Amino acid sequence: MVGPYRELFDVPGARGFVIAGFVGRLPMSMLGLSVVLLISALTGSYATAGAISATVAIAFAVAAPLSGRLVDRFGQARVLVPLVLLHGTALIALMLCAAYDAPIWALFVSGVFVGGAATSLGSMVRARWSHLLGRSARLHTAFSFESVADEVIFVAGPALATALTTMVNLYAGLIVTLVATLAGTIAFSLQRGTEPPVREDGARSGSPITIPGVALLSCVFLAMGAVFGSVDLITVAFAEDHGAKAVAGLLLASIASGSMVSGLWYGAQRWRISLRHRFIRGLVVFAAGLAPILLIADTRVMAAALFLAGLAISPTIITGYALVERLVPGPLLTEGMSWISTAVGFGVAIGAWAGGRLTDAFGASNAYAFSLLCALLAVAIGVGGNTLLRTPESGSEAHSPAT
Template sequence: MVGPYRGLFEGPGIKAFVLAGFVGRMPMSMLSIGIILLITALTGSYATAGAVAATMTVAFAVAAPLSGRLVDRLGQNRVIPPFAIVNAIALAALMLSAGLRLPEWTLYASGLVAGVTSLSLGSLVRARWSVIHGGTHKLHTAFAFESVVDEVVFVTGPALVTVLATGLSPYAGLAAALTFMIVGSLALAAQRRTQPPVQETRSADGTPILIPGIALLSGVYLAMGAVFGSVDLITVAFADERGVKWAAGFLLASFAGGSMVSGLWFGSRHWRISLRSRFMRALCAFTLGLAPIVFIGNTWIMAGALFLAGFAISPTLITGFSLTERLVPPSLLTEGMAWISTSVGFGVALGAWAGGRLTEAVGASDAYLLSLGAALLAAAVGIGGSNFLRLPEAPSPAER
């Protein structure tokens, strides 16, 4: 399994940008649950917590393609620092608003600014890999590695923020996320040797979302994001209902842990079936894997079920980013990948909002039906529109 990853990091500056990207991505698994833990600790309302988290996530989802286009035109080193600084100020304002019991609208306002100024560091790192290993079999392995990094973030982040917020202070989780963001983002901006060159954007290139395949992928990841957002919030409530709220982060870490394991395996293989076929099979596995969680009431059995349910996450994301890299022109690469992130972001926001409402209405166990329904929708959209994912040229033997 390790063999294909050997040699991936050879080259000047590669290890540095990989490490910076890892640190800078930690907040993506910490912010939503950190906000939920903070606001529920102060108000007891999952609905308010979900709404504030959703506000931030929607703002990120709207702004991500725009910031991605800005990066394509100006370069990562010119865009990252100002965004990171404003983002840090917004997160600090959110914590102060909560701590000082300011009017509720201040939570939404600071969350909005935090979302708008959040950069999709995963897209920025994958764009660097696309330049370094583009056109070779190593790009599939690099994307698999990045998916594993994402899952390591989602394994460690929720557990860390939960321990900090419940054991130290309700504000400690968000403070840690802020620190990771500013350190990782500025470190990535400093790695100029490996950043993609600024390319002139032709007017004929338009926007990636007008490419049918990218539009289809965006629809699939919108539904998948709803799964992630709803599972995040409902799982916190699930643990709280059973008197083990501290275990919420570990349950979510189990979900990400399954994806991490499958990502390592998936990236180590040289596949003979097409990207399109891999994508559809991963969607089916994702839906089937989620079905059992609707019927489980025990916390530790749920941890095992979530681990198994996470197995298809990485393969779905890896193939989605690989398809995106093949479908968009180089001058729009960062923006194209940002559309994947923005679609997931919209879905997370919808899932968190709907999950909060449904949890308060029917309880956590029954609310998991929302997550299963969103997974079914993702599979239906992806399989039903799979003809849009046929690549213009046959992949090379290494890519297959």
């Protein structure tokens, strides 16, 4: 299973941008939590902390397609370096506002700039793989590898942020986030040899969101993001309800670990079934895997159930990005992938808000019903519009199991 992944790093320049991209996007799982831990500790209000964190997330979701479009038009280095410097400045401003007891509105304003200047570095990495590998079989493996890298980040990042903030210093989580973002993004940008070339026809093209298949995928990932956001919050409450709040991180790591394992397996396979059929089946398995968690009242059983529920996540996300790569013209590829990040970001914000209110009203176990309903909505959207996901390549593929 390791063989196909090892071959990726024979591509000239791949190791450099993969490592830099990993470091640069490690903070994506640390930023929101570090903000919540810092602001809640200083103000004593989780509501304020959550609102500022949500402001950062929503600002990123709104700005991501725009930064992706700028990258497609002017190139990665010319856009990423100014944006990451603005992001770093805004993050320093946020910490200073918190340290010197600035008015709450100042925290929200700095939060808007922190999120608005953040970049979807994962989309940039995938765009480089697409440029280097074209539509060869290795691109499937590369996208799978990046999905696994994302899951590693979401397993390690929250634990690192929590440890730094609670055991070292209240500002330590955000400081490490700042350093990793600046170092990783700048190092990534300086590797010009693997950067996709700017194609002039991209400036005259419309937005990828006007492509029906991309719009459909964005709606599906909006619903999936609501699952992710609600499950994260509800699971913390579930652990607390069962007198084991300390294991909440382990429960969340279980679902990410399941996704990581399935991503490694999925990327090592050579598939004959079409992309759109793989995507639909992944959504169905994703929804089916969530159903049992409504009936579980033991944290150990919940850990196993969440691991199983996570098994469908990476294959579905990998296939979704592959479909975007097939549906979107080359000059708009980065923006097209950024729309997936935007959809997930909005979904996470919606899911966290709804999950919190439902948990307060009906208890954690019952609130999981919202997560399942969002997963079923994703299935309904995907199945109902699956013909929009036809690609020239998938039309000629045989619909048979993987070999």
